[in-house]
Amino acid sequence: MALLGATGSIGTQTLEVLRREPDAFDLIAIAGGQRLSELAAIAKEFGVARVGVVSEDDRRTLSGMLGAHTEIVVGAKGLAELSQCADVVVNAVVGFAGLPVTIGALEAGRRLALANKESLIAAAPLVAKVRATQGAQILPIDSEHCAIHQCLAGSSTEPGHPDVRRLLLTASGGPFRDWSKERLAEVTKADALQHPTWSMGPKITIDSSTLMNKGLEVLEASALFGIEAERVDIVVHPQSIVHSMVEYVDGAVIAQLSEPDMRLPIAYCIGSPERLAHGWGRLDFTRSFSLDFQAPDRNVFPALDLAYEAARRGGAAPAWLSAANEIAVEAFLNDQIPWSRIVPLVAQVMDQYEEDPLESLEALFANDATARRLAHGMVTH
Ligand SMILES: NC(=O)c1ccc[n+]([C@@H]2O[C@H](COP(=O)([O-])OP(=O)(O)OC[C@H]3O[C@@H](n4cnc5c(N)ncnc54)[C@H](OP(=O)(O)O)[C@@H]3O)[C@@H](O)[C@H]2O)c1
Structure with a gap:
């Protein structure tokens, strides 16, 4: 396995899954950004042979920490190289910087466990081309898309899934779910970095507070599953237990449920086609809980309309x-x-x-x- 973006929120949780599977996976390549000491510690713990860093300065610093036996590659070119050296490639880099990993892994016919939604969204028409490479496969780590992937099992294999009426992406609603426009004018950084149900990196936490994350996920779902954005709807579900749903043309709705825990979709993507027997996020049905659903307020959160408009264009x-x-x-x-x-x-x-x-x-x-x-x-x- 290659784990690129190893020091972040998804990276760290992927390492937790790997620690439970010492014999099933061999971590042979990692990459990160600013946190060089963390990167060095991961390389030492897992005996990683190849490490990617952002700059020549970082290469020198890391080389001092790891010694000459570790190969260190630099920048976007280095990320592209690492994305082609393993059977399973986890793209846990944040932002457009993850593009070389997405393109590189698919070009080389690898299985791409994709957390980095930004690369897929920005490059959708180009990703569609390299995805046709023999052996190439995308499995989505994003919990909503991972849920949809599971709910689509058994669906038509025809392009566009004609037996599906719509995909229903669930959204926690973020920290400002019931806030008015007036109150939103006063939001502080501390308010926005406080997600009610998920603990994530800073960029996606802010995206969740504006609902831009959900808008980006509409584009991501459309690119991943080949379903037009008009057939992707958003449902606010504050408990984050139903991770998303598929409504079929006969009216049946299939959902995937668990406690919010990213280690479950990570384990699903790296273990596929097997299910790893970890039970991350298992639900306790002996205690009572409720599931609420409501429509998002598009007036208060205009990021959603911006995303649908971008999909239309x-x-x-x-x-x-x-x-x-x-x-x-x-x-x-x-x-x-x-x-x-x-x-x-x-x-x-x-x-x-x-x-x-x-x-x-x-x-x-x-x-x-x-x-x-x-x-x-x-x-x-
Ligand atoms: N966190 C979640 O629960 C979650 C859920 C669904 C989807 N996602 C998606 O997963 C991706 C990662 O999110 P995150 O929350 O894990 O972010 P994060 O905690 O900020 O981690 C980002 C990772 O990318 C690395 N990185 C940044 N720039 C880089 C570059 N130029 N080259 C190589 N590595 C670079 C960072 O390294 P340093 O930390 O060392 O700088 C870090 O390892 C995002 O696209 C996000 O939308 C995350």
Whole structure:
């Protein structure tokens, strides 16, 4: 296995699954960003032969910690190399930086256990091409998509799943579920970093607070399952026990349930087609609990409409949405803009989008750079 993004929230939980499976998996490659001491500790614990870092400086520092017997590769090229060296590749990098892993693993015909939704969303038409490589497979770690993957077992194998009426993505609603627009104007960083049901990295936690995460997940579901975004609906479900559902044309709804625990979808993706007998997130049906569902408030959370609009426009529009959002979230986390400015800033960038069918990686990088430049400009002004 290769675990890229090993030091983060998904990375750390993947390591917990691996510790329970010492004989089933051999971790041969890892990569990370800033946290070099953590990366070195993982390399030592699992005897990892190849490690990816972001810069030459990091390579020198890590080499001092690990010694000459560990091969250290650098940057996007290094990530692409590592993504091709293992049978199972976990992409747990955050943001567009995870693109070389998604493309590299699929090009090499590997099984990609994908947490990094941003790469799939931005590059959907290009990912669709490399996904046709013999042996290539995507298994989604994102809990909602992992649930849908399981609920689709036995569904039609025809493109577009004609026996499916719609996918129902559940959303906890984030920390501000019942807040009014007025109250949302006062949100602080501490409020936004407090997710009610999941403990995750900072970027996805902020995305969950604006519901941009759910918007991105609509695009992710559409790309993963080949189902138009209009057939992907969002249902707010505060308990985060039903991880998503599939409604079939006969009216039957199939759901996947567990306590919120990312180790369950991680274990599902790396263990497939077997189920690893760990019981992460097992539900206790001897205690009473309730399951509530309601529609999201699209007026209060306009990120959802932005995502559906990006899906409707297709081409590079999702790449713009995701890139502008990355810059806006980073600016919020750096105290440059208030929370209430994140989504309007993304909307302003999207207003400037000009249609591009996104036919090459070069076009993707150009679109990504333009959207980031526009977003940066809006942050500094
Ligand atoms: N956390 C969850 O529960 C959850 C659930 C569903 C989906 N996801 C998705 O999974 C992905 C990871 O999320 P997370 O919450 O685990 O994020 P996170 O805790 O911030 O971790 C991100 C990981 O990416 C690494 N990284 C950042 N830039 C990199 C680069 N240029 N090259 C190599 N590694 C780099 C980080 O390294 P350093 O920490 O060393 O800087 C860290 O290991 C995101 O796409 C997110 O949307 C997460």
